[in-house]
Amino acid sequence: MAQEHIATADHGEHEATTTGLNHRKMLMWAFLGSDCMFFGSLIATYLVYQGKSLSGPLPIDVFDIPVTSVSTFVLLMSSMSMVLAYSALNRGNMKAFRIWMVSTAIMGSTFIGFQIYEFSSFSTHHIHFECSEVAEKIEHGEYVKAGHNHFYQKECLDQNGILKADHHVDEEYGLKPQTNLFGTTFFTLTGFHGAHVTLGVVWLLSIFFLSFKKGVITREKNLDVDLAALYWHFVDVVWIVIFTVVYLFGVFEGF
Amino acid sequence: MSTFPIAIPRPVHPTGLWNWITTIDHKKIGILYGVTAFIMFISGGIEATLMRVQLAQPELDIVSAAVYNQLFTMHGTTMIFLAIMPLGAAFFNFVIPLQIGARDVAFPRLNAFSYWTFLAGAVMLKLSWIGGATDAGWFGYAPLTSIDQNPGKGIDFWIISLQVLGVASLAASFNFIVTIINMRAPGMTMMRLPLFTWMSFITAILLILAFPVITVALIELTFDRYFDFNFFNVARGGSVVLWQHLFWVFGHPEVYILILPAMGIVSEVLPVFSKKPLFGYTTVVLAGAIIAVMGWMVWSHHMFTVGLGPVANAVFTITTMLIAVPTGIKVFNWIGTIWGGSIKINTPMAFALGFIAMFLIGGISGVMHAVSASDAQQQDTYFIPAHIHYVLFGGAIMALTSGIYYWFPKFSGRMYDEKMGMAHFWLMMIGQNVTFFPMHFVGLDGMPRRIYTYAEGMGWDLWNLVATLGVFILIAGFAIFILNMVKSWKSGPEAPGDPWDGRTLEWSIPSPPPEYNFKEIPVVRSLDDWWNTKQGGNVKEVPVAGGSGDEGHNIHLPQPSYWPLVTALGLFIAAYGVVFNQLFIPWAISIIGTFIGFVGVYAWSLEPVNDPDEDSAH
Numbered sequence: 001m002a003q004e005h006i007a008t009a010d011h012g013e014h015e016a017t018t019t020g021l022n023h024r025k026m027l028m029w030a031f032l033g034s035d036c037m038f039f040g041s042l043i044a045t046y047l048v049y050q051g052k053s054l055s056g057p058l059p060i061d062v063f064d065i066p067v068t069s070v071s072t073f074v075l076l077m078s079s080m081s082m083v084l085a086y087s088a089l090n091r092g093n094m095k096a097f098r099i100w101m102v103s104t105a106i107m108g109s110t111f112i113g114f115q116i117y118e119f120s121s122f123s124t125h126h127i128h129f130e131c132s133e134v135a136e137k138i139e140h141g142e143y144v145k146a147g148h149n150h151f152y153q154k155e156c157l158d159q160n161g162i163l164k165a166d167h168h169v170d171e172e173y174g175l176k177p178q179t180n181l182f183g184t185t186f187f188t189l190t191g192f193h194g195a196h197v198t199l200g201v202v203w204l205l206s207i208f209f210l211s212f213k214k215g216v217i218t219r220e221k222n223l224d225v226d227l228a229a230l231y232w233h234f235v236d237v238v239w240i241v242i243f244t245v246v247y248l249f250g251v252f253e254g255f
Numbered sequence: 256m257s258t259f260p261i262a263i264p265r266p267v268h269p270t271g272l273w274n275w276i277t278t279i280d281h282k283k284i285g286i287l288y289g290v291t292a293f294i295m296f297i298s299g300g301i302e303a304t305l306m307r308v309q310l311a312q313p314e315l316d317i318v319s320a321a322v323y324n325q326l327f328t329m330h331g332t333t334m335i336f337l338a339i340m341p342l343g344a345a346f347f348n349f350v351i352p353l354q355i356g357a358r359d360v361a362f363p364r365l366n367a368f369s370y371w372t373f374l375a376g377a378v379m380l381k382l383s384w385i386g387g388a389t390d391a392g393w394f395g396y397a398p399l400t401s402i403d404q405n406p407g408k409g410i411d412f413w414i415i416s417l418q419v420l421g422v423a424s425l426a427a428s429f430n431f432i433v434t435i436i437n438m439r440a441p442g443m444t445m446m447r448l449p450l451f452t453w454m455s456f457i458t459a460i461l462l463i464l465a466f467p468v469i470t471v472a473l474i475e476l477t478f479d480r481y482f483d484f485n486f487f488n489v490a491r492g493g494s495v496v497l498w499q500h501l502f503w504v505f506g507h508p509e510v511y512i513l514i515l516p517a518m519g520i521v522s523e524v525l526p527v528f529s530k531k532p533l534f535g536y537t538t539v540v541l542a543g544a545i546i547a548v549m550g551w552m553v554w555s556h557h558m559f560t561v562g563l564g565p566v567a568n569a570v571f572t573i574t575t576m577l578i579a580v581p582t583g584i585k586v587f588n589w590i591g592t593i594w595g596g597s598i599k600i601n602t603p604m605a606f607a608l609g610f611i612a613m614f615l616i617g618g619i620s621g622v623m624h625a626v627s628a629s630d631a632q633q634q635d636t637y638f639i640p641a642h643i644h645y646v647l648f649g650g651a652i653m654a655l656t657s658g659i660y661y662w663f664p665k666f667s668g669r670m671y672d673e674k675m676g677m678a679h680f681w682l683m684m685i686g687q688n689v690t691f692f693p694m695h696f697v698g699l700d701g702m703p704r705r706i707y708t709y710a711e712g713m714g715w716d717l718w719n720l721v722a723t724l725g726v727f728i729l730i731a732g733f734a735i736f737i738l739n740m741v742k743s744w745k746s747g748p749e750a751p752g753d754p755w756d757g758r759t760l761e762w763s764i765p766s767p768p769p770e771y772n773f774k775e776i777p778v779v780r781s782l783d784d785w786w787n788t789k790q791g792g793n794v795k796e797v798p799v800a801g802g803s804g805d806e807g808h809n810i811h812l813p814q815p816s817y818w819p820l821v822t823a824l825g826l827f828i829a830a831y832g833v834v835f836n837q838l839f840i841p842w843a844i845s846i847i848g849t850f851i852g853f854v855g856v857y858a859w860s861l862e863p864v865n866d867p868d869e870d871s872a873h
């Protein structure tokens with residue numbers, strides 16, 4: 001981010017502004033407002049196409065809520081360590097500041113790691129089941145995932161609709177961006193969020209390394225950290241929305 | 256202070272071309288914006304002229320159908336994104352810091368970056384004529400833009416250059432929002448801001464909220480084209496209507512982004528040449544704010560014939576009619592301003608008055624197709640280009656031209672030729688009506704827009720010929736304008752600081768303004784402070800901040816920098832690399848460009864605004 005100061009006679013780190021708010025801080029707020037519309041449009045696209053995919057896999061087939069909950073938790077915790085880093089800086093405790101800063105970056109990277117794992121596991125998703133299991137579920141009126149039902153109809157029944165006993169299904173059922181509307185919208189939305197997190201990690205690490213240089217990041221010159229923190233929290237909040245709308249709503253029946 | 260590891264000396268007092276390339280002075284950047292945008296305006300005008308020549312008579316064969324498609328698409332995109340928007344940005348740059356009593360914008364280097372990025376996007380779009388430009392219309396409806404329908408590079412150029420232009424516009428808007436909120440002189444409260452600054456402020460807010468929507472739409476289109484995603488692929492369930500929604504959710508606020516700065520200029524010019532304060536200042540500000548909010552609720556009036564259903568059409572009919580109200584309020588305020596004033600008609604005033612008349616006609620035809628039933632008849636006929644040209648040419652361009660004349664003494668330090676100015680006005684006034692009014696007739700007569708030719712005997716021959724002749728009147732007008740500008744800038748009589756007996760702060764300083772604008776930061780005590788000071792109503796206070804009166808030697812100005820240019824260049828290379836992603840090593844050019852951009856950003860953020868060693872004072 002650009003480091004700019006107004007050019008009045010009384011220049012310095014804490015320049016006089018009309019509102020008393022720092023220029024760069026205000027710039028950051030304006031940027032985040034703009035970024036809200038960016039994610040808003042991506043989420044709107046996702047919602048418009050929700051349930052409109054012409055073929056599987058659907059959210060219910062690929063999502064693994066416990067795994068994503070863990071990565072969500074890690075990202076939320078990174079916000080907390082960001083707060084701790086900033087407060088350590090304001091207390092002038094540089095050692096604690098660096099520790100919290102690097103742990104924030106590590107947690108951010110962990111989240112990205114989870115996302116990479118998730119993307120690759122979705123794209124190589126497999127479906128395997130015993131035909132008899134699904135038949136039993138259907139008999140009892142239990143919910144059968146769309147993907148399972150698809151292959152059950154295709155492979156477990158013969159021409160006359162009779163169940164093939166002892167048959168089992170093992171099919172590739174990967175989700176790629178090209179597969180269907182769900183893949184297209186899901187990878188685009190979460191991918192752009194991931195890009196935001198990645199940029200944030202680069203930013204946090206830059207500050208971390210700069211903090212070893214004397215006088216660059218200090219108790220008095222805490223604005224860079226403040227701005228990075230603002231950005232980081234924003235990215236976190238966006239994830240909460242995505243996790244709720246895409247993941248949690250996605251696994252409800254019927255979606 | 257830390258410095259960038261690469262030892263590149265900072266430009267210190269560069270001269271000549273380097274002075275312009277490394278400048279971060281808002282006034283110079285404003286002039287760069289203005290000149291570039293005007294060149295783009297001419298290029299868009301040439302495209303329009305070719306179309307009109309082709310349509311002068313039925314069944315002409317001057318340009319082919321394929322070229323014609325490219326012409327109307329490039330004309331629309333050029334005029335909106337490369338001419339009117341950056342002309343607005345030129346005025347933002349030059350005028351706002353002067354009007355609010357500031358020495359520069361909040362982020363001078365970001366400002367330079369905005370300009371160079373805009374230039375990169377503009378060059379990229381225009382160069383796409385080599386090898387075939389985009390041809391899907393300026394709103395690029397899916398599936399005309401799909402890779403199956405449109406495999407050429409034209410669409411790619413269109414997408415990517417719009418993204419680059421978006422970066423430029425967003426950066427500029429962030430800058431101006433912060434500048435206007437945070438860099439006002441003491442006493443310059445929000446409700447004492449000059450109207451042009453107010454309207455620019457609203458424009459910038461609209462822009463930062465609207466542009467991300469088209470950014471997303473363009474990203475989706477890019478992914479469809481490059482990676483076979485399904486956003487607009489009907490075969491896999493995608494909807495082409497989604498594109499229309501996203502485009503117009505951006506597109507309607509965009510028309511206010513185009514017209515609000517124009518309204519701001521007119522609100523400056525009319526009071527000055529009527530010798531009266533603006534009638535109902537608060538109302539005009541409020542009307543602008545209402546437009547900014549309501550501008551988001553009307554986008555589907557572009558889609559009345561899509562089949563969204565009677566409820567949606569009825570709702571959007573009503574909201575569209577409602578949004579005409581605040582605009583109407585402004586028109587009444589302008590009339591109230593000149594009513595009973597001691598009116599002086601000169602070139603800027605004539606253009607401002609012409610704006611009101613022309614914009615009113617465009618507004619009325621706009622309300623006509625706000626009615627969805629009547630729009631069903633007018634959709635995709637020449638009636639729509641007639642409307643849009645009354646709003647954007649008779650509206651935006653008239654007002655921007657008024658602004659060029661009005662502030663010409665300020666930015667050039669010289670007076671323009673009044674006779675030539677008035678000749679320009681009359682040629683433009685007559686020319687545009689001869690060109691665009693007949694489009695109403697042929698439009699209502701059923702002539703579709705965007706056809707490259709038409710059969711004889713449709714009854715459209717006469718009015719098409721008239722419209723084409725009108726273009727040449729416009730060309731004559733602009734030839735005089737260019738002559739006037741070049742001649743006056745070189746050798747016009749020197750302009751005093753306040754040639755118009757102005758009302759706002761920019762007239763309180765010499766023409767052209769010194770690099771530091773204000774020797775002493777003014778203290779503002781009322782609306783139209785400079786006017787009241789001249790009337791003796793305000794006693795000039797001893798300023799609280801600023802130089803000590805030694806001709807500004809003590810004033811620290813941000814120093815020139817290479818890095819905004821380097822960053823913009825990186826973006827430019829990366830953007831070209833996206834279009835030609837299979838050249839040499841796949842995606843290598845993009846990666847190189849991105850790397851250069853990152854080097855630029857890093858060096859920029861580590862470079863102090865003022866090198867302490869370079870300061871002479873303190």
Ligand SMILES: [Cu+2]
Pocket residue numbers: 506507510553554556557
């Ligand atoms: Cu509209």
